[in-house]
Amino acid sequence: MTVENPPVGRQGVWADLVGQEPIVAVLSMAVDTASAALAGDPSVTGMSHAWLFTGPPGSGRSNAARAYAAALECERGGCGECSECRTTLAGSHPDVTLVRTEQLSIKVDEVRELVRKAAMSPTGRRWQVLVVEDADRLTEQAADALLKSVEEPAARTIWLLCAPTIEDVVPTIRSRCRMLSLRTPPPGAVAAVLTERDGVPEDVATFAARASQGHIGRARALAADEATRSRRRDVLALPSRLHDIGACVMAAAQLIEAADEEAAAIADRLDPAERAGLEQALGVGTRGVRVRGAAASLKELADQHKTRRKRFQRDALDRSLTDLMSFYRDVLMLQTGSGVVLVNEEVRRDVEAMAHRESAENTLRRIEAILECREALEGNVAPLLAVESLMLDLARPE
Amino acid sequence: MARPRAADVLGRVTLVTGPEEFLAERTVRTVIDAVRTADAEADVTQVDGAELGSGAFSELTSPSLFSTSRVVVVRQVQDAPEEPVAGLLRYAESPDDDLALVVVHPGGQKGRGVVDKLRKIGVVEVKSETPKQYELPRFVTAEVQAEGGSIGEEAAAALVDAIGPDLRALSAAGGQLTHDSGGEPITVDVVRRYFGGRAEVKSFAVADAAIGGDPARSLEQLRWAMGNGVAPVLMTSAFASGLRALARYVSAPRGLKDNDLAREVGVPPWKLRTLRTQARGWSQTGLAAAIKAVARADAEVKGAADDADHALERMVLAVTGARTTR
Ligand SMILES: [Zn+2]
Numbered sequence: 271m272t273v274e275n276p277p278v279g280r281q282g283v284w285a286d287l288v289g290q291e292p293i294v295a296v297l298s299m300a301v302d303t304a305s306a307a308l309a310g311d312p313s314v315t316g317m318s319h320a321w322l323f324t325g326p327p328g329s330g331r332s333n334a335a336r337a338y339a340a341a342l343e344c345e346r347g348g349c350g351e352c353s354e355c356r357t358t359l360a361g362s363h364p365d366v367t368l369v370r371t372e373q374l375s376i377k378v379d380e381v382r383e384l385v386r387k388a389a390m391s392p393t394g395r396r397w398q399v400l401v402v403e404d405a406d407r408l409t410e411q412a413a414d415a416l417l418k419s420v421e422e423p424a425a426r427t428i429w430l431l432c433a434p435t436i437e438d439v440v441p442t443i444r445s446r447c448r449m450l451s452l453r454t455p456p457p458g459a460v461a462a463v464l465t466e467r468d469g470v471p472e473d474v475a476t477f478a479a480r481a482s483q484g485h486i487g488r489a490r491a492l493a494a495d496e497a498t499r500s501r502r503r504d505v506l507a508l509p510s511r512l513h514d515i516g517a518c519v520m521a522a523a524q525l526i527e528a529a530d531e532e533a534a535a536i537a538d539r540l541d542p543a544e545r546a547g548l549e550q551a552l553g554v555g556t557r558g559v560r561v562r563g564a565a566a567s568l569k570e571l572a573d574q575h576k577t578r579r580k581r582f583q584r585d586a587l588d589r590s591l592t593d594l595m596s597f598y599r600d601v602l603m604l605q606t607g608s609g610v611v612l613v614n615e616e617v618r619r620d621v622e623a624m625a626h627r628e629s630a631e632n633t634l635r636r637i638e639a640i641l642e643c644r645e646a647l648e649g650n651v652a653p654l655l656a657v658e659s660l661m662l663d664l665a666r667p668e
Numbered sequence: 669m670a671r672p673r674a675a676d677v678l679g680r681v682t683l684v685t686g687p688e689e690f691l692a693e694r695t696v697r698t699v700i701d702a703v704r705t706a707d708a709e710a711d712v713t714q715v716d717g718a719e720l721g722s723g724a725f726s727e728l729t730s731p732s733l734f735s736t737s738r739v740v741v742v743r744q745v746q747d748a749p750e751e752p753v754a755g756l757l758r759y760a761e762s763p764d765d766d767l768a769l770v771v772v773h774p775g776g777q778k779g780r781g782v783v784d785k786l787r788k789i790g791v792v793e794v795k796s797e798t799p800k801q802y803e804l805p806r807f808v809t810a811e812v813q814a815e816g817g818s819i820g821e822e823a824a825a826a827l828v829d830a831i832g833p834d835l836r837a838l839s840a841a842g843g844q845l846t847h848d849s850g851g852e853p854i855t856v857d858v859v860r861r862y863f864g865g866r867a868e869v870k871s872f873a874v875a876d877a878a879i880g881g882d883p884a885r886s887l888e889q890l891r892w893a894m895g896n897g898v899a900p901v902l903m904t905s906a907f908a909s910g911l912r913a914l915a916r917y918v919s920a921p922r923g924l925k926d927n928d929l930a931r932e933v934g935v936p937p938w939k940l941r942t943l944r945t946q947a948r949g950w951s952q953t954g955l956a957a958a959i960k961a962v963a964r965a966d967a968e969v970k971g972a973a974d975d976a977d978h979a980l981e982r983m984v985l986a987v988t989g990a991r992t993t994r
Contacts, residue, residue, distance in 0.1 A: 515952045516919025519912050519959075650970045651963060652901075655908045659963035662956045 283337040283348035283355055287330055288463045288486050289455025296450065297334070301341045301348060304428075308396060318448040319423040322405070322439060323432045325452030328485025332370070332403040334452060335430040339366045339399045342428065354394075365392040370403040381412040385419045388427045398427045405431035406438035413440045420446045454484035464493050483596060483613060488589065497535075501528050503616075505593045510620045512665035522657040525590055529653075533582035541575045587653060591640055594664075597621065598636050605630040635667035672698060674706030677768040678737060681760045683786050686796035687775040689880070690835040693945045695794045696741055699770050703739050710737040717748030717779075725755035729767060736766050743772040743948075746779025753782055760789045804828040804838065811839045812854060815938075817846030819854040826856045830863035832889065836880065836942055837873045843938035870898055871906035874984070879910050879946050879958075883988040890984055900969040900976040907962045907987065910946075915955050917943040954990040961986035 284294045300318065307314040321338070323331040340358035341348030343366065349355055357363040367387055369376070384400055392398040402408070408416065420429050420443060429447075433439045436449060457479040463486065464475035470493045481502065482489035491498045505528075508521050548571050552564045596613040597620075603612065604625035612618055624633075643660040647653060677699045684695045703710045713728055720742070728740050742748070742756070756771070763769065771791075773783050787793065799807050805824035812819040819827075819842070827845075831837050845854045845862060870893040877886035890903070916933040917940075930937040965983035969976040 514919045515915045515955050518956075519915045646963065646967050649967050651966045652905060652908065654912075655904070655959075655963050655966055658908075658912065659960050662960060666956065 282350040283340040283344070283359065285350065285467075286333050287337060287452075289459035289484075290330065290334065290452050293334060293450055293452055297338045297341065298347070300338070304342055304397070305347065319427060320420045320429040320447045321431065322436065322444055322447035322449050323430065323452065324434065324436050324438075324449065326434065326454050326484075328482070328487055329452040329454055330486060331432045331434075331452050332401070334450070335401050335403070335432050336368070339363075339401055339428075339430060342397045342399055343394065354396075365394050365397060366399045366401065368401045368403065371407055375409050376402070376404065376407045376412050377409060378411040378415050381408070381415045385415060388419045388429070389424055391424070392426055396426075398424070399430065400427070401430045401432070403432050405443070406433040408440070408443075410440065413443055417442055417446075455486065457484065460484060460486055460489050464489060468493065470494075477616070480611070480613060480615070481593075481596075483592070498532075501532065501590075502593055504528065505590045506597055506614055506617045506620070508594065508661075509597055509624065509664060512661055515662070515665075518661035518665050519658050522654060522661050525587065525657050526654050529583050529586035529590060532586040533579055536582050537575065537579045540578075544575070545571060583653070584647065587647070587657070588644070591644060595637060595640050598633055598640070601625045601628070602630060602633045602637070605633060632667045636664050639663035639667060672702045674702050674737070674768075677702050677739075677792075679763050679765040679767070681763055681769045681771060681786065681789075681791040683783065683791045683793045684770060684772045684796060685775060685783060685793060686798075688796040688798045688835065689774070690839070690945060691796035692772055692774070693948075695796065696743075696770055696772065699768055700739050700741070703737050703768050707737040710739060712739045712741070714741040714743065717742060717744045717746060717752075720748045720752040722749075722751045723755075725752040725759065729759050729764060729769070731764070731766070737768075738766060739768045739770065741770045741772070745771050745773050745782055746776070748779075748782075757782070757785055757789070760786055760791060799835070801833065804833060807835065808838055808842050811842035812846050815843050815846040817842075817849060817851070817854060819845070820856075823854050823856045823859050826859045827863065830859065832870070832873050834873045834876060834885070834889075836945065837876050840939060840942050843941075844936065847936065847938055870896075871902040872910070874903060875906040875910040876942070876946075878907070878984045878987045879914065879950075879991075881949055881988060881991045883984060886984045886988065887981060890980055894977050894980070900980055901966070903980050904962055904966040904969060904983070907983065908959070908966070911955060911959050911962060911987075913939065914943060914946055914950060915959065918947050918950065918952065918955065949991050954992065957990040958987045961990065 284298075287294055303314055303317055307317050321335070323335050325331040325334075336359055337348065340350075340355045340363075343354040343358050343363060344352055345354065346352065350359075354363065358366045361368050367384065369380070369384060371380075384402075388398065388400055390398065419427075423429065431439065431443070431447060436444050436451075439447075457476075460479035460482065461472075461475040464470040464478060465472055468490065470478070474493050478489040478493040481492055492502065504524070508525070512518050512521060545568070548567060552567060597617070600612040600614050600621045601624045604622060605628075612621060614621060639660055642663075643656050646656040646659070682695070682699055684692045686692060700712055704712075715724075715728070745753075745756075748756070759769070771782075771786065773779055805821060805828050808824040808827050809819055809821070812824075827841060828838065831841050841863065845858060848862075849858060870889065874886050874889045874893060877889060893903070894900075913933055913935050917929075917935075920929055920932045924932060926937050926940055930940055933940070933943065935943065961983055965979045965986075968979035
């Protein structure tokens with residue numbers, strides 16, 4: 271079967287992979303190899319059954335893994351239109367298992383379940399694909415449980431693991447995988463997608479692409495949502511406001527509150543629908559039906575929602591820290607004389623004022639303080655306290 | 669001293685002695701309030717002995733152009749140099765009718781000479797002794813009554829039992845219960861309901877002692893709490909919330925009414941008293957250092973649990989050490 275060959279990266283399941291042309295080229299070839307192997311072509315050797323997708327947040331590593339999964343299942347190499355493609359991308363294809371966790375770690379029990387599935391033949395005619403979107407969250411035990419299956423996969427099984435960097439994945443696992451690292455898409459590519467596909471006006475697209483620093487999801491949110499833009503403006507106003515200790519603790523409270531609000535906005539949209547879905551599945555409210563364990567299942571879902579909300583809060587706070595970091599990077603650019611276009615052009619005056627007033631050394635200390643705050647948050651330090659400490663460091667770096 | 673009137677303090681020297689800072693501060697407050705009640709425009713000046721330079725004392729006590737009644741508070745009189753001390757003693761012999769002078773001495777040998785000489789002159793002395801354990805329930809009862817509430821003997825004892833001997837914490841708890849019970853007598857049940865979570869209360873007492881500048885008491889209570897299984901994260905969180913309120917308090921705009929100030933700071937109004945006392949002795953730099961130390965300790969207790977006790981002790985010392993940082 272032949273398909274026409276339009277430029278890669280602009281069509282089918284690959285269309286969403288902005289600025290990742292080299293990756294798309296590799297994956298397209300891998301899809302051809304896999305098809306040849308299925309067709310029984312004896313010349314095919316050394317096909318990869320385990321892949322590790324890495325890339326900075328927003329580069330689209332899990333999108334890339336899903337697109338590849340769809341292309342593997344698709345009779346036409348990832349047309350993006352057939353039911354194989356669509357169900358894979360939507361997460362409902364019977365032979366494609368997507369594992370993503372809102373929890374902080376993936377436990378060994380979940381992995382054992384996956385490994386059982388990996389040992390089975392696909393229900394369809396093509397591949398059994400297992401996508402682990404947060405391979406960096408595998409516990410050591412979980413990674414051990416996974417190892418054998420990744421090492422000696424069943425003939426029709428393919429593992430796709432995703433993580434921010436290869437260091438985030440235990441060495442035993444990563445040494446068995448073929449690595450693919452996605453890059454941060456250039457702002458031009460992001461802006462082009464926003465205008466061409468989402469119909470965003472050019473000036474807004476340019477702003478969103480620049481401000482998101484190549485994070486496509488973030489760029490979309492910035493382009494589409496005034497509340498997101500306004501939260502970002504508030505964050506960028508902080509560095510010039512830290513004039514005394516009261517201002518520092520207020521600023522910290524404001525950041526945490528904004529993160530909570532943002533998380534609530536997302537969670538309030540997702541939670542009720544999921545709960546309603548589960549209730550319907552359990553037959554809750556149906557006359558004469560009493561489902562055993564319904565209460566326990568609902569309680570479990572409620573717990574998951576709570577954990578997920580916490581993770582949303584962390585993610586939102588992390589985005590604010592990224593914005594803050596970009597502010598001080600801009601300051602440093604001006605101080606070292608290498609700044610032409612700032613990430614935060616819209617607050618250039620504040621950036622310039624700080625660049626003149628402060629030493630580059632202090633700017634570096636502030637950037638260091640933001641990194642330390644991230645570390646503290648990962649170490650579970652109370653978020654408000656960690657951010658208060660950060661604001662004090664930003665106000666007066668030592 | 670029962671609630672004095674302006675006439676009781678104007679034209680007099682009030683000598684406040686003794687180690688219990690909470691009570692001493694309260695005496696100072698009652699003098700200021702008495703004068704202010706009689707004359708809302710009264711001028712109030714507060715200095716530490718160490719701040720007094722040559723001639724400073726006569727300048728402080730010389731008549732003001734703008735107000736008739738005045739209050740001058742000299743704290744830590746033991747740190748004052750010789751010259752102003754001589755001026756002070758001279759003034760005490762013939763005090764000005766429109767001026768209430770309050771001299772505060774925290775006890776101890778240093779500055780004992782001034783205290784003795786003032787006593788000889790015959791000034792009014794108010795002693796701030798640390799109450800004995802058995803006197804504490806009576807202290808609680810008085811606190812609650814002063815707030816306009818009532819509490820039985822047994823309930824007062826239960827509160828002491830739950831909170832420990834820290835007067836500031838007891839006073840704050842009494843204030844909170846009175847405020848929340850809306851005129852109903854405070855019963856043992858109410859006390860249990862509020863302060864049954866003894867662990868949390870203990871952690872606040874440890875934090876209050878450290879922030880109030882008493883490392884010995886703070887460490888002692890910390891060890892007690894750790895020995896009784898209080899979770900280390902409760903400690904760091906109590907310290908964080910105490911310092912947070914103080915940070916907001918010290919940089920709140922001046923001249924707000926209590927209710928507005930409480931809202932600005934984010935604490936219930938009864939807590940302002942505690943903050944007012946704690947704020948003395950804290951600079952912004954010191955507070956910043958203290959908050960960072962607590963953040964470090966929080967990271968430590970959440971990381972290496974074995975070391976939690978040491979991390980918390982280091983935190984207490986860092987916080988009390990930061991208190992005097994100018
Ligand atoms: Zn297709």
